[in-house]
Amino acid sequence: LQEYDRNYVWHPFTQMKEWERDAPVVIVRGEGSYLIDSDGNRYLDGVAAIWTNVHGHCKKEINEAIKTQVDLIEHSTLLGLTNDKAAILAKRLVDIAPPGLCKVFYSDNGSTAVEIGVKMAFQYWQHQGRPRKTKFISFKNAYHGDTIGAVSVGGIDLFHGVFRPLLFPTIQAPAPYCYRCEFGESDSSRCGRRCLQELERLMTAHADEVAGLVIEPLVQGAGGMIVQPDGFVRAVRELCDRHGILMIADEVAVGFGRTGAMFACQREGVTPDIMALSKGITAGYLPLAATMATQEVYNAFLGEYREMKTFFHGHTFTGNPIACAAALASLALFESEGLLESLPPKIGYIADRLQVMIEHPSVGNVRQCGMVAGIELVRNKETKEPFPWEERVGVRVCREALRHGIFLRPLGNIIVVFPPLSSSLEELKFLMDGIEASIEAVIL
Ligand code: PMP
Numbered sequence: 344l345q346e347y348d349r350n351y352v353w354h355p356f357t358q359m360k361e362w363e364r365d366a367p368v369v370i371v372r373g374e375g376s377y378l379i380d381s382d383g384n385r386y387l388d389g390v391a392a393i394w395t396n397v398h399g400h401c402k403k404e405i406n407e408a409i410k411t412q413v414d415l416i417e418h419s420t421l422l423g424l425t426n427d428k429a430a431i432l433a434k435r436l437v438d439i440a441p442p443g444l445c446k447v448f449y450s451d452n453g454s455t456a457v458e459i460g461v462k463m464a465f466q467y468w469q470h471q472g473r474p475r476k477t478k479f480i481s482f483k484n485a486y487h488g489d490t491i492g493a494v495s496v497g498g499i500d501l502f503h504g505v506f507r508p509l510l511f512p513t514i515q516a517p518a519p520y521c522y523r524c525e526f527g528e529s530d531s532s533r534c535g536r537r538c539l540q541e542l543e544r545l546m547t548a549h550a551d552e553v554a555g556l557v558i559e560p561l562v563q564g565a566g567g568m569i570v571q572p573d574g575f576v577r578a579v580r581e582l583c584d585r586h587g588i589l590m591i592a593d594e595v596a597v598g599f600g601r602t603g604a605m606f607a608c609q610r611e612g613v614t615p616d617i618m619a620l621s622k623g624i625t626a627g628y629l630p631l632a633a634t635m636a637t638q639e640v641y642n643a644f645l646g647e648y649r650e651m652k653t654f655f656h657g658h659t660f661t662g663n664p665i666a667c668a669a670a671l672a673s674l675a676l677f678e679s680e681g682l683l684e685s686l687p688p689k690i691g692y693i694a695d696r697l698q699v700m701i702e703h704p705s706v707g708n709v710r711q712c713g714m715v716a717g718i719e720l721v722r723n724k725e726t727k728e729p730f731p732w733e734e735r736v737g738v739r740v741c742r743e744a745l746r747h748g749i750f751l752r753p754l755g756n757i758i759v760v761f762p763p764l765s766s767s768l769e770e771l772k773f774l775m776d777g778i779e780a781s782i783e784a785v786i787l
């Protein structure tokens with residue numbers, strides 16, 4: 344299997360060179376919070392199947408829902424038809440979303456969910472007779488996916504820089520990274536305020552040409568699990584309102600309970616104009632995404648096809664009934680298992696462990712928002728000097744964690760904590776013990 348993989352699979356991001364030493368583990372099965380490889384070894388899934396898995400692997404109720412749906416109808420189309428599961432899921436999403444989001448546009452991955460939001464916002468202003476509003480405000484260090492539109496509104500040079508010539512330019516605003524505040528503030532609320540001042544300056548200068556702003560609310564994920572100060576998302580919403588800019592919230596990573604609320608925006612009492620969802624929507628079972636919009640946004644698209652008022656976007660697998668059935672089963676489990684209500688002690692436990700970890704001489708910063716956390720490793724705690732990229736400290740800690748029976752993926756020198764929401768306290772203890780031991784083993 345490893346030979347086939349080495350010879351034929353082109354893996355995302357991963358550098359094959361590293362694997363000349365360590366071929367990837369071959370996962371053949373999952374059970375609760377654990378992944379099981381072809382030799383029967385078990386690994387706690389510390390990244391919840393790349394930030395998707397909510398209820399653990401191979402959850403009986405979701406498996407059953409999928410099996411039942413396959414015997415009914417596997418796929419048709421939402422072009423000219425609908426299907427029962429897509430219709431019911433849309434209603435369910437509207438019921439649980441921030442109030443005012445009332446239309447659901449389906450696609451099949453996070454990048455397209457964001458890109459659809461960007462296209463909607465662009466076309467919205469065209470239909471309002473504001474043809475100059477064609478630009479977008481994005482944040483430094485943001486990640487919204489890997490399609491060209493999603494990359495355009497991204498802000499991580501390492502991932503996005505090489506594609507610059509292909510991208511549409513955006514107006515980039517500073518994002519609060521309070522540990523390394525670019526304004527030199529050491530207090531997180533002051534760091535947030537400085538970012539907001541700069542955002543307001545940009546909006547004032549460009550409001551006539553800006554269609555929308557794209558934000559990962561509460562946590563910038565792939566940028567390093569960077570948590571925004573309280574009130575930041577609310578303040579961004581207010582600025583968007585004041586300057587006539589549509590707010591597009593990318594909840595692809597933080598949606599579906601990750602921050603402790605069903606949706607991150609709800610923690611700040613915010614309704615975005617457009618909200619992108621994917622990853623956790625099917626609890627990690629099948630590819631599905633949804634871009635939700637307000638009535639106000641939707642109304643701009645009513646009209647005759649030939650008036651060019653329609654939204655020119657459609658995917659083959661839009662509203663796939665098997666994926667929608669999985670999503671419905673997942674949402675039913677949120678209720679029947681009281682999943683959100685079960686989170687506070689787990690969140691508290693992670694917080695307690697992080698408070699101990701911060702004492703380690705190479706742990707520069709720990710940050711947490713609900714059931715997601717980042718542990719930033721530094722060479723010099725006093726100066727915050729990072730470990731040099733070539734030392735691959737994050738990768739080495741994660742490789743060590745595998746020996747402790749834990750699968751992790753780092754973001755540079757940041758260790759990511761992103762377990763299934765259903766993980767038990769014992770499993771979280773195993774996870775945090777393993778991370779602690781791995782850091783100890785790698786950084787002497
Ligand atoms: N937005 C955010 C915030 C994400 O974290 C990701 C994926 N990590 C995406 C969008 C892209 O999703 P996908 O990989 O499904 O295209």
